[in-house]
Amino acid sequence: xxxxxxxxxxxxxxxxxxxxxxxxxxxxxxxxxxxxxxxxxxxxxxxxxxxxxxxxxxxxxxxxxxxxxxxxxxxxxxxxxxxxxxxxxxxxxxxxxxxxxxxxxxxxxxxxxxxxxxxxxxxxxxxxxxxxxxxxxxxxxxxxxxxxxxxxxxxxxxxxxxxxxxxxxxxxxxxxxxxxx
Amino acid sequence: xxxxxxxxxxxxxxxxxxxxxxxxxxxxxxxxxxxxxxxxxxxxxxxxxxxxxxxxxxxxxxxxxxxxxxxxxxxxxxxxxxxxxxxxxxxxxxxxxxxxxxxxxxxxxxxxxxxxxxxxxxxxxxxxxxxxxxxxxxxxxxxxxxxxxxxxxxxxxxxxxxxxxxxxxxxxxxxxxxxxxxxxxxxxxxxxxxxxxxxxxxxxxxxxxxxxxxxxxxxxxxxxxxxxxxxxxxxxxxxxxxxxxxxxxxxxxxxxxxxxxxxxxxxxxxxxxxxxxxxxxxxxxxxxxxxxxxxxxxxxxxxxxxxxxxxxxxxxxxxxxxxxxxxxxxxxxxxxxxxxxxxxxxxxxxxxxxxxxxxxxxxxxxxxxxxxxxxxxxxxxxxxxxxxxxxxxxxxxxxxxxxxxxxxxxxxxxxxxxxxxxxxxxxxxxxxxxx
Numbered sequence: 001x002x003x004x005x006x007x008x009x010x011x012x013x014x015x016x017x018x019x020x021x022x023x024x025x026x027x028x029x030x031x032x033x034x035x036x037x038x039x040x041x042x043x044x045x046x047x048x049x050x051x052x053x054x055x056x057x058x059x060x061x062x063x064x065x066x067x068x069x070x071x072x073x074x075x076x077x078x079x080x081x082x083x084x085x086x087x088x089x090x091x092x093x094x095x096x097x098x099x100x101x102x103x104x105x106x107x108x109x110x111x112x113x114x115x116x117x118x119x120x121x122x123x124x125x126x127x128x129x130x131x132x133x134x135x136x137x138x139x140x141x142x143x144x145x146x147x148x149x150x151x152x153x154x155x156x157x158x159x160x161x162x163x164x165x166x167x168x169x170x171x172x173x174x175x176x177x178x179x180x181x
Numbered sequence: 182x183x184x185x186x187x188x189x190x191x192x193x194x195x196x197x198x199x200x201x202x203x204x205x206x207x208x209x210x211x212x213x214x215x216x217x218x219x220x221x222x223x224x225x226x227x228x229x230x231x232x233x234x235x236x237x238x239x240x241x242x243x244x245x246x247x248x249x250x251x252x253x254x255x256x257x258x259x260x261x262x263x264x265x266x267x268x269x270x271x272x273x274x275x276x277x278x279x280x281x282x283x284x285x286x287x288x289x290x291x292x293x294x295x296x297x298x299x300x301x302x303x304x305x306x307x308x309x310x311x312x313x314x315x316x317x318x319x320x321x322x323x324x325x326x327x328x329x330x331x332x333x334x335x336x337x338x339x340x341x342x343x344x345x346x347x348x349x350x351x352x353x354x355x356x357x358x359x360x361x362x363x364x365x366x367x368x369x370x371x372x373x374x375x376x377x378x379x380x381x382x383x384x385x386x387x388x389x390x391x392x393x394x395x396x397x398x399x400x401x402x403x404x405x406x407x408x409x410x411x412x413x414x415x416x417x418x419x420x421x422x423x424x425x426x427x428x429x430x431x432x433x434x435x436x437x438x439x440x441x442x443x444x445x446x447x448x449x450x451x452x453x454x455x456x457x458x459x460x461x462x463x464x465x466x467x468x469x470x471x472x473x474x475x476x477x478x479x480x481x482x483x484x485x486x487x488x489x490x491x492x493x494x495x496x497x498x499x500x501x502x503x504x505x506x507x508x509x510x511x512x513x514x515x516x517x518x519x520x521x522x523x524x525x526x527x528x529x530x531x532x533x534x535x536x537x538x539x540x541x542x543x544x545x546x547x548x549x550x551x552x553x554x555x556x557x558x559x560x561x562x563x564x565x566x567x568x569x570x571x572x573x574x575x576x577x578x579x580x581x582x583x584x585x586x587x588x589x590x591x592x593x594x595x596x597x598x599x600x601x602x603x604x605x606x607x608x609x610x611x612x613x614x615x616x
Contacts, residue, residue: 034461037461038457038458038461041457041461045432045435048244070241072244073241073243074235074240076464081468081469083462084462089465090204090469091205091470091522093199093205096202115207116207119207119210123231123234126231130235155235
């Protein structure tokens with residue numbers, strides 16, 4: 001009896017421990033990619049302005065600005081998707097669910113986070129494959145001559161961070177339900 | 182199961198998911214992925230998942246979104262809204278209901294840099310309402326002015342909603358931004374006229390101010406305002422004249438706002454980092470929805486539902502005007518329950534082809550639709566603007582604020598009717614620019 005009780009409490013703490021670890025790693029990774037996004041966005045602004053100035057003043061725009069812009073937007077978005085999720089920025093309609101009892105809300109949330117995690121794992125995996133096939137075909141970006149696979153792999157890193165936020169949210173909600181019992 | 186049936190079930194599931202608080206972007210992703218999987222097969226769905234997501238973010242034209250948001254963040258985080266209201270108030274504060282009119286004026290200028298109705302409403306509520314109360318304006322009259330002014334944020338360029346409309350329908354973003362100018366200014370004037378009428382009918386809601394402001398003070402108040410107006414004129418003017426693409430205009434606007442706030446010593450490292458942080462988080466909120474919308478869009482196209490609906494509706498034996506009216510009524514009710522961005526991604530793949538098949542102008546419809554959806558931020562149960570104001574002004578009940586905005590809503594409806602009768606109000610400016 002006593003032994004049994006200890007066992008369950010041990011189980012619970014290990015679940016909590018895993019949840020905390022996953023949350024820590026998630027925040028760590030997304031914080032780094034989000035901060036890199038700061039630099040990229042500010043850089044994009046600078047490069048675009050310099051490009052316009054060069055075009056007007058010297059009639060010689062910077063080569064490859066268009067490709068560079070595309071790359072930066074792709075990276076910036078995927079690098080901050082996770083932070084948007086952590087800070088609760090993503091668009092949700094909550095007027096209906098809020099009327100449900102808290103237990104039902106948590107169960108609904110667990111299902112949502114589970115589906116979200118699975119779908120994002122698939123997305124990340126497929127992005128990685130897209131990168132591999134782009135690497136094998138040797139596809140390059142217009143004027144810059146930058147291999148496309150590098151961009152896709154960087155985007156994949158952002159996607160891993162985003163997927164982790166769903167996994168972390170899933171574990172956190174499950175822990176809440178289990179510990180409450 | 183036929184593709185059409187899968188399509189219809191998909192749409193119903195999507196609405197259910199969104200109502201169950203699944204993030205809009207994820208809901209679109211789930212239904213789009215599952216739908217493509219059912220109509221084609223899992224392999225196609227899996228490869229669409231990655232390639233659609235990547236091609237949505239790997240985009241030159243959509244870089245306009247973070248750049249314009251960054252410009253607005255720089256301006257609002259460095260206290261530009263405050264200067265703006267002070268200046269407008271010094272100039273027209275003395276006329277009847279002057280502070281409320283100044284609120285609308287400040288709102289229309291602030292909209293021109295922020296691109297978002299929520300940001301405009303929140304900024305103005307903090308600045309204008311305390312000022313109006315200081316002069317004994319009736320609180321619900323003051324809150325109504327702010328709520329009405331805030332809606333201008335989605336119309337006057339750079340409006341994020343108009344950019345999004347362009348991204349979803351492939352109407353040119355530059356032309357859309359230009360198309361928002363005249364209706365935005367006219368809407369502001371209509372709100373000012375409304376305030377004037379209200380004050381004439383009930384002078385006690387807005388006591389006239391007695392102190393006079395010297396000409397010197399008036400001119401001095403412009404000191405902090407004009408550089409920002411110049412930035413706006415250069416960036417939006419550049420699109421108008423055709424020398425910049427919209428995203429170049431965004432970059433120049435953001436850079437201008439940054440340099441100006443450094444020169445005037447308002448910029449700090451903290452403000453810079455906060456602005457970048459907020460900009461990125463708002464940007465990904467929009468892009469996550471766009472990523473979902475791209476996959477959902479492929480699914481809808483495969484289900485052939487947009488074509489089917491468009492064909493059957495355009496072959497109906499009723500005047501196009503009747504169909505348009507029906508669609509607009511539906512938008513009005515959707516606006517009461519859903520957020521503008523959500524409504525656009527859900528409906529445009531189906532509604533846009535119908536509208537253009539009926540022979541209506543796509544730019545014009547974008548403006549009309551955004552106006553209608555915007556009414557929803559002022560109505561119960563989900564009037565977002567009203568909730569933002571209620572969060573800032575604690576001593577007045579939400580019901581009273583809702584009651585106060587009824588005249589503004591009527592004004593907006595009348596204005597929409599005006600634009601339907603005279604579509605040229607929207608279309609003439611982009612037409613002379615881009616043709």
